Amino acid sequence: MASKPVWEQIGAGFVQHYYQQFDSDRTKLADLYTDASCLTWEGVGFQGHKAIMEKITSLPFQSIQHSITTQDHQPTPDSCVMSMVVGQLKADTDQVMGFQQTFLLKNVDNKWICTNDMFRLALHNFGA
């Protein structure tokens, strides 16, 4: 049986690690970003490790649980891995909400880090 392509293993491994960390202790996500990383969270941009972690750690909920519905991974011409995730999340006692998130992963010093990260709640897609 053929094993999964390497980019899919890298992307799926990152995605699993990212949401496990996010749900258990999101301060530990710091290792995944560098000073060159970009995050766009609900349309607002943050650049660099420090600004990204300030945003993530200041999100106004105590507990959160992500569940992944679909994930797609591709290799890019610059030897990165692009991953698109569609899922659902439950923050504190709020109702379950859909979300989509895209990551671009790059190998820097033998470690896969996230250079680009975009997050949107799915509720934007069901307006009036």
Next chain:
Amino acid sequence: MASKPVWEQIGAGFVQHYYQQFDSDRTKLADLYTDASCLTWEGVGFQGHKAIMEKITSLPFQSIQHSITTQDHQPTPDSCVMSMVVGQLKADTDQVMGFQQTFLLKNVDNKWICTNDMFRLALHNFGA
């Protein structure tokens, strides 16, 4: 007044062009892909200009109309532009469906082409 960052102009210009072409005559999308491009359409992968266009042109509808709800754009460390789109589409007389799509754009020979493309209908996110 500050103008928009260049990567946002590139990403927004591509997104507008892509959906206009898709809705009017999707055979003309061929110019946007190269032999190195990857498309993942509803979880199924296609590599290269020819395979991608065969997939896009064989989609089983006559008319389609996309409308964009949100779009985010970022520069990447390899001088590409990553764009994530959330929107709605109406194919033939089907009901309106949400979708999400991510593009990675690269400048090749002074032209912005799409190296990576991932598409998912949002209905996956609202299963039982």
